[in-house]
Amino acid sequence: MAERRVLLTRDRGILKRAAVTHGYLVRETLPRLQFREVMARFDLWGSAMPLTRCSVCNSLVGEVEKSVVDDRLQPGTRAHYDRFCQCRGCGRVYWRGAHYRALRRLLMESMPEAEE
Numbered sequence: 001m002a003e004r005r006v007l008l009t010r011d012r013g014i015l016k017r018a019a020v021t022h023g024y025l026v027r028e029t030l031p032r033l034q035f036r037e038v039m040a041r042f043d044l045w046g047s048a049m050p051l052t053r054c055s056v057c058n059s060l061v062g063e064v065e066k067s068v069v070d071d072r073l074q075p076g077t078r079a080h081y082d083r084f085c086q087c088r089g090c091g092r093v094y095w096r097g098a099h100y101r102a103l104r105r106l107l108m109e110s111m112p113e114a115e116e
Contacts, residue, residue: 008038036110050107051100059089069093 007023009015015023024041028034039045054061064086070078072093085094094100 006042032106032110035106039110040112045111051103054087054089054092056092057087057089059087061085061087061094 001019001021004022007014007020008026009023010026010029012025014020015025024038026034026037028037039048052061053059062085064084066082066084069084069086077095077097081095081097083096086092087094
């Protein structure tokens with residue numbers, strides 16, 4: 001409430017509580033469709049900056065040299081990837097592997113232009 005965040009829920013009862021000052025009832029049941037619904041409802045497509053925040057602590061992620069994170073990489077990752085990002089908050093390391101490609105594909109498929 002102090003940060004004036006919007007509570008997203010499928011539970012109507014939660015939205016009736018006095019403590020909830022900003023809420024939205026998500027109507028879709030499938031996660032991919034929920035994502036599209038929320039993005040459209042709050043008109044977030046133009047301001048979204050996907051894959052720029054840490055999935056653990058939500059801090060910004062920035063590029064780092066491989067040598068900075070080399071000691072934290074698995075041998076396969078070290079051998080196959082050269083570009084890395086690191087969370088400025090918790091230090092988690094990211095690279096453009098299979099998980100990144102899957103998330104990027106999900107985002108691209110979810111964008112309104114994908115239907116046209």
